[in-house]
Amino acid sequence: MKAAIYIFTGSGNTERIAKRFADEFHASGVETDIYVWEKDKQIPNPSDYDIIGLGFPIHGFNPPKVFIEMVKTFPNAFNKPTFMFKVGGEPLWLNNSAGQKVYRILNKKGYNILTDKLFVMPYNMIFRHNDRMAKQMWIYAKALVKANAQDILAGKSEKVKLPLIKRIHSFFFRIEWGFYKLNGKFFKIKKDKCIDCGKCIKICPAKNISVKDGKIKFGGNCIMCTRCSFNCPANAINIGLLNKWKVNGSYNLDKLINDETVKFPFIDDNTKGGYKLYKNYYKNLDKFLSEHNIALTEQNYND
Ligand SMILES: Cc1cc2nc3c(=O)[nH]c(=O)nc-3n(C[C@H](O)[C@H](O)[C@H](O)COP(=O)(O)O)c2cc1C
Ligand code: SF4
Ligand code: SF4
Incomplete structure:
Protein backbone atom coordinates (compact mmCIF):
# COMPACT_ATOMS: atom_id res chain seq x y z
CA MET A 1 0.00 0.00 0.00
CA PHE A 173 -13.87 35.17 4.50
CA ARG A 174 -12.58 34.12 1.08
CA ILE A 175 -12.57 37.83 0.35
CA GLU A 176 -9.22 37.79 2.18
CA TRP A 177 -7.56 36.00 -0.77
CA GLY A 178 -7.74 39.24 -2.79
CA PHE A 179 -6.47 41.18 0.19
CA TYR A 180 -3.41 38.91 0.54
CA LYS A 181 -2.45 39.49 -3.09
CA LEU A 182 -2.81 43.23 -2.71
CA ASN A 183 -1.04 43.37 0.64
CA GLY A 184 1.91 41.46 -0.85
CA LYS A 185 2.67 44.48 -3.00
CA PHE A 186 3.30 46.49 0.17
CA PHE A 187 5.97 44.09 1.46
CA LYS A 188 9.29 45.90 1.95
CA ILE A 189 12.83 45.03 2.96
CA LYS A 190 14.43 47.03 5.74
CA LYS A 191 17.75 47.75 4.07
CA ASP A 192 19.60 48.50 7.30
CA LYS A 193 18.72 45.01 8.61
CA CYS A 194 18.91 42.81 5.48
CA ILE A 195 22.10 40.73 5.26
CA ASP A 196 21.54 39.85 1.57
CA CYS A 197 21.43 36.11 2.24
CA GLY A 198 18.86 35.49 -0.55
CA LYS A 199 16.89 33.03 1.60
CA CYS A 200 13.52 34.76 1.05
CA ILE A 201 13.92 34.57 -2.72
CA LYS A 202 14.79 30.88 -2.57
CA ILE A 203 11.99 29.76 -0.27
CA CYS A 204 8.94 31.72 -1.49
CA PRO A 205 6.57 28.95 -2.71
CA ALA A 206 4.79 31.36 -5.07
CA LYS A 207 8.06 32.52 -6.69
CA ASN A 208 6.95 36.03 -5.84
CA ILE A 209 10.33 37.47 -4.78
CA SER A 210 13.03 38.45 -7.24
CA VAL A 211 15.99 40.79 -7.65
CA LYS A 212 15.73 43.78 -9.97
CA ASP A 213 18.51 46.34 -10.40
CA GLY A 214 20.24 44.83 -7.37
CA LYS A 215 17.15 45.27 -5.17
CA ILE A 216 14.78 42.63 -3.75
CA LYS A 217 11.27 43.06 -5.19
CA PHE A 218 7.91 41.51 -4.26
CA GLY A 219 5.51 40.72 -7.13
CA GLY A 220 1.72 40.49 -7.30
CA ASN A 221 1.30 36.79 -6.45
CA CYS A 222 1.71 36.74 -2.69
CA ILE A 223 -0.45 34.18 -0.87
CA MET A 224 0.43 35.59 2.55
CA CYS A 225 1.97 32.35 3.77
CA THR A 226 4.63 34.25 5.82
CA ARG A 227 7.37 31.83 4.81
CA CYS A 228 9.70 34.70 3.86
CA SER A 229 9.07 36.93 6.88
CA PHE A 230 8.89 34.07 9.40
CA ASN A 231 12.22 32.62 8.26
CA CYS A 232 14.19 35.79 7.52
CA PRO A 233 17.31 35.48 9.75
CA ALA A 234 17.51 39.26 10.18
CA ASN A 235 13.79 39.95 10.65
CA ALA A 236 14.16 42.43 7.81
CA ILE A 237 10.83 41.98 6.01
CA ASN A 238 7.94 44.36 6.60
CA ILE A 239 4.69 42.59 5.67
CA GLY A 240 2.62 45.60 4.74
CA LEU A 241 -0.68 46.20 6.52
CA LEU A 242 -0.23 43.04 8.60
CA ASN A 243 3.18 44.00 9.97
CA LYS A 244 1.87 44.58 13.51
CA TRP A 245 0.90 40.88 13.63
CA LYS A 246 4.15 39.53 12.16
CA VAL A 247 5.84 36.58 13.91
CA ASN A 248 9.52 36.00 13.11
CA GLY A 249 11.68 32.98 13.91
CA SER A 250 11.27 29.26 14.43
CA TYR A 251 9.66 27.82 17.56
CA ASN A 252 12.23 24.97 17.80
CA LEU A 253 9.48 22.57 18.78
CA ASP A 254 11.64 19.47 19.13
CA LYS A 255 14.04 21.34 21.39
CA LEU A 256 11.14 22.60 23.52
CA ILE A 257 9.84 19.07 23.98
CA ASN A 258 13.20 18.01 25.39
CA ASP A 259 13.57 21.06 27.62
CA GLU A 260 12.50 20.09 31.14
CA THR A 261 12.53 23.71 32.29
CA VAL A 262 9.54 24.35 29.98
CA LYS A 263 6.75 22.87 32.07
CA PHE A 264 4.04 20.71 30.54
CA PRO A 265 1.05 20.90 30.41
CA PHE A 266 0.36 24.60 30.13
CA ILE A 267 -3.42 24.53 29.67
CA ASP A 268 -5.42 23.01 32.53
CA ASP A 269 -8.67 23.59 34.42
CA ASN A 270 -7.23 26.66 36.13
CA THR A 271 -6.10 28.42 32.94
CA LYS A 272 -7.30 32.00 32.83
CA GLY A 273 -7.06 34.93 30.40
CA GLY A 274 -6.81 34.57 26.61
CA TYR A 275 -5.47 31.01 26.77
CA LYS A 276 -8.83 29.91 28.26
C1 LIG B 1 -2.71 35.11 6.55
C2 LIG B 1 -2.93 34.20 7.71
C3 LIG B 1 -4.22 33.98 8.16
C4 LIG B 1 -4.43 33.10 9.25
N1 LIG B 1 -5.72 32.85 9.62
C5 LIG B 1 -5.95 31.94 10.61
C6 LIG B 1 -7.28 31.58 10.96
O1 LIG B 1 -8.26 32.03 10.35
N2 LIG B 1 -7.45 30.68 11.96
C7 LIG B 1 -6.38 30.12 12.63
O2 LIG B 1 -6.58 29.30 13.55
N3 LIG B 1 -5.09 30.43 12.30
C8 LIG B 1 -4.86 31.33 11.31
N4 LIG B 1 -3.56 31.61 10.95
C9 LIG B 1 -2.44 30.93 11.66
C10 LIG B 1 -1.92 29.71 10.91
O3 LIG B 1 -2.96 28.93 10.39
C11 LIG B 1 -1.08 28.85 11.86
O4 LIG B 1 -0.01 29.57 12.37
C12 LIG B 1 -0.57 27.55 11.20
O5 LIG B 1 0.04 26.76 12.20
C13 LIG B 1 0.42 27.81 10.09
O6 LIG B 1 0.75 26.58 9.46
P1 LIG B 1 2.01 26.43 8.50
O7 LIG B 1 3.23 26.56 9.39
O8 LIG B 1 1.91 25.09 7.89
O9 LIG B 1 1.96 27.54 7.50
C14 LIG B 1 -3.33 32.48 9.88
C15 LIG B 1 -2.03 32.70 9.40
C16 LIG B 1 -1.83 33.55 8.33
C17 LIG B 1 -0.44 33.76 7.84
S1 SF4 C 1 15.87 36.53 3.99
FE1 SF4 C 1 15.94 38.50 5.08
S2 SF4 C 1 18.12 38.94 5.29
FE2 SF4 C 1 17.95 37.33 3.71
S3 SF4 C 1 17.83 38.47 1.76
FE3 SF4 C 1 15.71 38.14 2.44
S4 SF4 C 1 15.23 40.01 3.60
FE4 SF4 C 1 17.44 39.95 3.42
S1 SF4 D 1 4.39 35.67 2.21
FE1 SF4 D 1 4.76 33.71 1.15
S2 SF4 D 1 3.96 34.01 -0.92
FE2 SF4 D 1 4.17 36.07 0.00
S3 SF4 D 1 6.18 36.74 -0.65
FE3 SF4 D 1 6.46 35.80 1.36
S4 SF4 D 1 7.00 33.65 0.93
FE4 SF4 D 1 6.16 34.55 -0.96
Whole structure:
Protein backbone atom coordinates (compact mmCIF):
# COMPACT_ATOMS: atom_id res chain seq x y z
CA MET A 1 0.00 0.00 0.00
CA LYS A 2 1.13 3.53 -0.79
CA ALA A 3 -0.11 6.87 0.50
CA ALA A 4 0.37 10.41 -0.76
CA ILE A 5 -0.09 13.49 1.40
CA TYR A 6 -0.62 16.75 -0.49
CA ILE A 7 0.09 19.84 1.56
CA PHE A 8 0.70 23.54 1.54
CA THR A 9 2.79 25.09 4.31
CA GLY A 10 4.03 28.55 5.16
CA SER A 11 6.01 28.27 8.38
CA GLY A 12 6.38 24.47 8.38
CA ASN A 13 3.70 23.29 10.84
CA THR A 14 1.61 21.46 8.25
CA GLU A 15 4.72 19.73 6.92
CA ARG A 16 5.73 18.65 10.44
CA ILE A 17 2.35 17.00 10.87
CA ALA A 18 2.45 15.39 7.42
CA LYS A 19 5.85 13.88 8.30
CA ARG A 20 4.40 12.43 11.51
CA PHE A 21 1.59 10.82 9.50
CA ALA A 22 4.22 9.38 7.17
CA ASP A 23 6.12 7.94 10.17
CA GLU A 24 2.95 6.38 11.63
CA PHE A 25 1.98 4.90 8.26
CA HIS A 26 5.52 3.60 7.71
CA ALA A 27 5.34 1.77 11.07
CA SER A 28 2.26 -0.04 9.67
CA GLY A 29 3.92 -0.87 6.36
CA VAL A 30 2.41 1.96 4.29
CA GLU A 31 5.02 4.00 2.42
CA THR A 32 4.13 7.66 2.03
CA ASP A 33 5.12 10.43 -0.38
CA ILE A 34 4.64 14.02 0.77
CA TYR A 35 4.00 16.63 -1.91
CA VAL A 36 4.51 20.26 -0.78
CA TRP A 37 2.81 22.78 -3.08
CA GLU A 38 5.07 25.15 -4.97
CA LYS A 39 4.26 27.20 -8.05
CA ASP A 40 4.86 25.19 -11.25
CA LYS A 41 5.90 22.04 -9.34
CA GLN A 42 4.40 18.93 -10.88
CA ILE A 43 1.60 17.39 -8.83
CA PRO A 44 1.81 13.59 -8.43
CA ASN A 45 -1.24 11.75 -9.72
CA PRO A 46 -3.51 10.62 -6.84
CA SER A 47 -4.53 7.62 -8.97
CA ASP A 48 -1.08 6.12 -8.27
CA TYR A 49 -1.83 5.88 -4.52
CA ASP A 50 -4.11 3.81 -2.28
CA ILE A 51 -4.63 6.43 0.45
CA ILE A 52 -4.76 10.20 -0.06
CA GLY A 53 -4.10 12.86 2.60
CA LEU A 54 -4.60 16.59 2.29
CA GLY A 55 -3.31 19.17 4.77
CA PHE A 56 -3.20 22.95 4.78
CA PRO A 57 -2.73 25.91 7.14
CA ILE A 58 -5.90 27.88 7.85
CA HIS A 59 -5.73 31.39 6.40
CA GLY A 60 -8.79 33.48 7.30
CA PHE A 61 -10.89 30.37 8.11
CA ASN A 62 -10.11 28.90 4.67
CA PRO A 63 -7.38 27.00 2.85
CA PRO A 64 -4.91 28.99 0.75
CA LYS A 65 -6.47 29.58 -2.69
CA VAL A 66 -3.67 27.68 -4.47
CA PHE A 67 -4.55 24.60 -2.43
CA ILE A 68 -8.12 24.59 -3.70
CA GLU A 69 -6.87 25.11 -7.25
CA MET A 70 -4.60 22.08 -6.86
CA VAL A 71 -7.43 19.88 -5.57
CA LYS A 72 -9.58 20.90 -8.55
CA THR A 73 -7.01 19.24 -10.85
CA PHE A 74 -7.38 15.85 -9.12
CA PRO A 75 -8.91 13.08 -11.26
CA ASN A 76 -12.13 11.34 -10.27
CA ALA A 77 -11.70 8.44 -7.87
CA PHE A 78 -13.91 5.58 -6.87
CA ASN A 79 -14.28 5.51 -3.10
CA LYS A 80 -10.55 6.11 -2.46
CA PRO A 81 -9.79 6.37 1.30
CA THR A 82 -8.92 10.01 1.93
CA PHE A 83 -8.18 12.07 5.04
CA MET A 84 -8.00 15.79 5.53
CA PHE A 85 -6.36 17.92 8.19
CA LYS A 86 -6.17 21.63 8.73
CA VAL A 87 -3.68 23.49 10.88
CA GLY A 88 -4.63 26.66 12.72
CA GLY A 89 -3.33 28.69 15.61
CA GLU A 90 -6.53 28.68 17.65
CA PRO A 91 -9.44 26.29 18.22
CA LEU A 92 -12.22 28.72 17.24
CA TRP A 93 -15.32 26.87 16.02
CA LEU A 94 -15.14 28.87 12.78
CA ASN A 95 -11.98 26.96 11.90
CA ASN A 96 -13.95 23.72 11.73
CA SER A 97 -15.45 24.56 8.37
CA ALA A 98 -12.14 25.66 6.82
CA GLY A 99 -11.95 22.44 4.79
CA GLN A 100 -15.49 22.59 3.41
CA LYS A 101 -14.56 23.69 -0.12
CA VAL A 102 -11.87 21.00 -0.41
CA TYR A 103 -14.29 18.46 1.05
CA ARG A 104 -16.99 19.28 -1.44
CA ILE A 105 -14.68 19.14 -4.48
CA LEU A 106 -13.29 15.76 -3.44
CA ASN A 107 -16.66 14.37 -2.45
CA LYS A 108 -18.03 15.19 -5.90
CA LYS A 109 -15.07 13.43 -7.51
CA GLY A 110 -15.78 10.25 -5.55
CA TYR A 111 -13.09 10.38 -2.82
CA ASN A 112 -14.16 8.71 0.41
CA ILE A 113 -13.29 11.30 3.06
CA LEU A 114 -12.83 9.51 6.36
CA THR A 115 -11.71 12.28 8.73
CA ASP A 116 -11.10 16.03 8.82
CA LYS A 117 -9.09 16.97 11.92
CA LEU A 118 -8.11 20.37 13.28
CA PHE A 119 -4.53 20.61 14.57
CA VAL A 120 -3.74 23.63 16.70
CA MET A 121 -0.12 24.68 16.23
CA PRO A 122 1.88 27.83 17.01
CA TYR A 123 0.88 31.01 15.25
CA ASN A 124 2.91 32.38 12.35
CA MET A 125 0.72 35.48 12.46
CA ILE A 126 -1.07 37.56 15.13
CA PHE A 127 1.28 36.90 18.10
CA ARG A 128 4.02 34.54 19.19
CA HIS A 129 2.76 31.70 21.35
CA ASN A 130 4.80 31.28 24.53
CA ASP A 131 7.16 28.30 24.85
CA ARG A 132 4.90 26.30 27.18
CA MET A 133 1.95 26.68 24.83
CA ALA A 134 4.05 25.76 21.78
CA LYS A 135 5.36 22.68 23.59
CA GLN A 136 1.85 21.58 24.53
CA MET A 137 0.64 22.09 20.97
CA TRP A 138 3.37 19.89 19.52
CA ILE A 139 3.05 17.10 22.11
CA TYR A 140 -0.71 16.90 21.56
CA ALA A 141 -0.39 17.19 17.77
CA LYS A 142 1.91 14.16 17.67
CA ALA A 143 -0.52 12.17 19.80
CA LEU A 144 -3.45 13.22 17.64
CA VAL A 145 -1.60 12.06 14.51
CA LYS A 146 -1.06 8.67 16.15
CA ALA A 147 -4.74 8.24 17.02
CA ASN A 148 -5.96 9.64 13.70
CA ALA A 149 -3.57 7.41 11.71
CA GLN A 150 -4.90 4.33 13.54
CA ASP A 151 -8.44 5.25 12.49
CA ILE A 152 -7.48 6.02 8.90
CA LEU A 153 -5.62 2.74 8.45
CA ALA A 154 -8.59 0.88 9.95
CA GLY A 155 -10.84 2.62 7.39
CA LYS A 156 -12.85 4.14 10.24
CA SER A 157 -14.88 7.11 9.16
CA GLU A 158 -16.33 9.93 11.25
CA LYS A 159 -19.12 12.14 10.06
CA VAL A 160 -17.71 15.41 8.74
CA LYS A 161 -20.17 18.11 9.80
CA LEU A 162 -20.56 21.23 7.68
CA PRO A 163 -23.46 23.30 9.02
CA LEU A 164 -24.72 25.99 6.66
CA ILE A 165 -23.84 28.89 8.96
CA LYS A 166 -20.17 27.87 9.05
CA ARG A 167 -20.13 27.36 5.28
CA ILE A 168 -21.49 30.84 4.72
CA HIS A 169 -18.94 32.26 7.10
CA SER A 170 -15.98 30.56 5.37
CA PHE A 171 -17.29 31.70 2.01
CA PHE A 172 -17.46 35.29 3.25
CA PHE A 173 -13.87 35.17 4.50
CA ARG A 174 -12.58 34.12 1.08
CA ILE A 175 -12.57 37.83 0.35
CA GLU A 176 -9.22 37.79 2.18
CA TRP A 177 -7.56 36.00 -0.77
CA GLY A 178 -7.74 39.24 -2.79
CA PHE A 179 -6.47 41.18 0.19
CA TYR A 180 -3.41 38.91 0.54
CA LYS A 181 -2.45 39.49 -3.09
CA LEU A 182 -2.81 43.23 -2.71
CA ASN A 183 -1.04 43.37 0.64
CA GLY A 184 1.91 41.46 -0.85
CA LYS A 185 2.67 44.48 -3.00
CA PHE A 186 3.30 46.49 0.17
CA PHE A 187 5.97 44.09 1.46
CA LYS A 188 9.29 45.90 1.95
CA ILE A 189 12.83 45.03 2.96
CA LYS A 190 14.43 47.03 5.74
CA LYS A 191 17.75 47.75 4.07
CA ASP A 192 19.60 48.50 7.30
CA LYS A 193 18.72 45.01 8.61
CA CYS A 194 18.91 42.81 5.48
CA ILE A 195 22.10 40.73 5.26
CA ASP A 196 21.54 39.85 1.57
CA CYS A 197 21.43 36.11 2.24
CA GLY A 198 18.86 35.49 -0.55
CA LYS A 199 16.89 33.03 1.60
CA CYS A 200 13.52 34.76 1.05
CA ILE A 201 13.92 34.57 -2.72
CA LYS A 202 14.79 30.88 -2.57
CA ILE A 203 11.99 29.76 -0.27
CA CYS A 204 8.94 31.72 -1.49
CA PRO A 205 6.57 28.95 -2.71
CA ALA A 206 4.79 31.36 -5.07
CA LYS A 207 8.06 32.52 -6.69
CA ASN A 208 6.95 36.03 -5.84
CA ILE A 209 10.33 37.47 -4.78
CA SER A 210 13.03 38.45 -7.24
CA VAL A 211 15.99 40.79 -7.65
CA LYS A 212 15.73 43.78 -9.97
CA ASP A 213 18.51 46.34 -10.40
CA GLY A 214 20.24 44.83 -7.37
CA LYS A 215 17.15 45.27 -5.17
CA ILE A 216 14.78 42.63 -3.75
CA LYS A 217 11.27 43.06 -5.19
CA PHE A 218 7.91 41.51 -4.26
CA GLY A 219 5.51 40.72 -7.13
CA GLY A 220 1.72 40.49 -7.30
CA ASN A 221 1.30 36.79 -6.45
CA CYS A 222 1.71 36.74 -2.69
CA ILE A 223 -0.45 34.18 -0.87
CA MET A 224 0.43 35.59 2.55
CA CYS A 225 1.97 32.35 3.77
CA THR A 226 4.63 34.25 5.82
CA ARG A 227 7.37 31.83 4.81
CA CYS A 228 9.70 34.70 3.86
CA SER A 229 9.07 36.93 6.88
CA PHE A 230 8.89 34.07 9.40
CA ASN A 231 12.22 32.62 8.26
CA CYS A 232 14.19 35.79 7.52
CA PRO A 233 17.31 35.48 9.75
CA ALA A 234 17.51 39.26 10.18
CA ASN A 235 13.79 39.95 10.65
CA ALA A 236 14.16 42.43 7.81
CA ILE A 237 10.83 41.98 6.01
CA ASN A 238 7.94 44.36 6.60
CA ILE A 239 4.69 42.59 5.67
CA GLY A 240 2.62 45.60 4.74
CA LEU A 241 -0.68 46.20 6.52
CA LEU A 242 -0.23 43.04 8.60
CA ASN A 243 3.18 44.00 9.97
CA LYS A 244 1.87 44.58 13.51
CA TRP A 245 0.90 40.88 13.63
CA LYS A 246 4.15 39.53 12.16
CA VAL A 247 5.84 36.58 13.91
CA ASN A 248 9.52 36.00 13.11
CA GLY A 249 11.68 32.98 13.91
CA SER A 250 11.27 29.26 14.43
CA TYR A 251 9.66 27.82 17.56
CA ASN A 252 12.23 24.97 17.80
CA LEU A 253 9.48 22.57 18.78
CA ASP A 254 11.64 19.47 19.13
CA LYS A 255 14.04 21.34 21.39
CA LEU A 256 11.14 22.60 23.52
CA ILE A 257 9.84 19.07 23.98
CA ASN A 258 13.20 18.01 25.39
CA ASP A 259 13.57 21.06 27.62
CA GLU A 260 12.50 20.09 31.14
CA THR A 261 12.53 23.71 32.29
CA VAL A 262 9.54 24.35 29.98
CA LYS A 263 6.75 22.87 32.07
CA PHE A 264 4.04 20.71 30.54
CA PRO A 265 1.05 20.90 30.41
CA PHE A 266 0.36 24.60 30.13
CA ILE A 267 -3.42 24.53 29.67
CA ASP A 268 -5.42 23.01 32.53
CA ASP A 269 -8.67 23.59 34.42
CA ASN A 270 -7.23 26.66 36.13
CA THR A 271 -6.10 28.42 32.94
CA LYS A 272 -7.30 32.00 32.83
CA GLY A 273 -7.06 34.93 30.40
CA GLY A 274 -6.81 34.57 26.61
CA TYR A 275 -5.47 31.01 26.77
CA LYS A 276 -8.83 29.91 28.26
CA LEU A 277 -9.95 29.62 24.64
CA TYR A 278 -7.88 26.42 24.31
CA LYS A 279 -9.36 24.55 27.30
CA ASN A 280 -12.17 22.75 25.53
CA TYR A 281 -9.99 21.80 22.57
CA TYR A 282 -7.58 19.97 24.89
CA LYS A 283 -10.38 18.47 26.98
CA ASN A 284 -11.92 16.96 23.85
CA LEU A 285 -8.50 15.76 22.70
CA ASP A 286 -7.86 14.07 26.06
CA LYS A 287 -11.10 12.16 25.59
CA PHE A 288 -10.25 11.21 21.98
CA LEU A 289 -6.76 10.02 22.97
CA SER A 290 -8.00 7.96 25.90
CA GLU A 291 -10.53 6.27 23.60
CA HIS A 292 -7.49 5.24 21.51
CA ASN A 293 -5.51 4.15 24.59
CA ILE A 294 -2.85 6.72 23.88
CA ALA A 295 -1.12 7.86 27.06
CA LEU A 296 0.03 11.42 26.90
CA THR A 297 3.14 12.22 28.88
CA GLU A 298 6.10 14.43 28.13
CA GLN A 299 8.33 11.35 28.14
CA ASN A 300 6.25 9.57 25.50
CA TYR A 301 6.56 12.41 23.05
CA ASN A 302 10.13 13.62 23.43
CA ASP A 303 11.56 11.82 20.39
C1 LIG B 1 -2.71 35.11 6.55
C2 LIG B 1 -2.93 34.20 7.71
C3 LIG B 1 -4.22 33.98 8.16
C4 LIG B 1 -4.43 33.10 9.25
N1 LIG B 1 -5.72 32.85 9.62
C5 LIG B 1 -5.95 31.94 10.61
C6 LIG B 1 -7.28 31.58 10.96
O1 LIG B 1 -8.26 32.03 10.35
N2 LIG B 1 -7.45 30.68 11.96
C7 LIG B 1 -6.38 30.12 12.63
O2 LIG B 1 -6.58 29.30 13.55
N3 LIG B 1 -5.09 30.43 12.30
C8 LIG B 1 -4.86 31.33 11.31
N4 LIG B 1 -3.56 31.61 10.95
C9 LIG B 1 -2.44 30.93 11.66
C10 LIG B 1 -1.92 29.71 10.91
O3 LIG B 1 -2.96 28.93 10.39
C11 LIG B 1 -1.08 28.85 11.86
O4 LIG B 1 -0.01 29.57 12.37
C12 LIG B 1 -0.57 27.55 11.20
O5 LIG B 1 0.04 26.76 12.20
C13 LIG B 1 0.42 27.81 10.09
O6 LIG B 1 0.75 26.58 9.46
P1 LIG B 1 2.01 26.43 8.50
O7 LIG B 1 3.23 26.56 9.39
O8 LIG B 1 1.91 25.09 7.89
O9 LIG B 1 1.96 27.54 7.50
C14 LIG B 1 -3.33 32.48 9.88
C15 LIG B 1 -2.03 32.70 9.40
C16 LIG B 1 -1.83 33.55 8.33
C17 LIG B 1 -0.44 33.76 7.84
S1 SF4 C 1 15.87 36.53 3.99
FE1 SF4 C 1 15.94 38.50 5.08
S2 SF4 C 1 18.12 38.94 5.29
FE2 SF4 C 1 17.95 37.33 3.71
S3 SF4 C 1 17.83 38.47 1.76
FE3 SF4 C 1 15.71 38.14 2.44
S4 SF4 C 1 15.23 40.01 3.60
FE4 SF4 C 1 17.44 39.95 3.42
S1 SF4 D 1 6.18 36.74 -0.65
FE1 SF4 D 1 6.46 35.80 1.36
S2 SF4 D 1 4.39 35.67 2.21
FE2 SF4 D 1 4.17 36.07 0.00
S3 SF4 D 1 3.96 34.01 -0.92
FE3 SF4 D 1 6.16 34.55 -0.96
S4 SF4 D 1 7.00 33.65 0.93
FE4 SF4 D 1 4.76 33.71 1.15
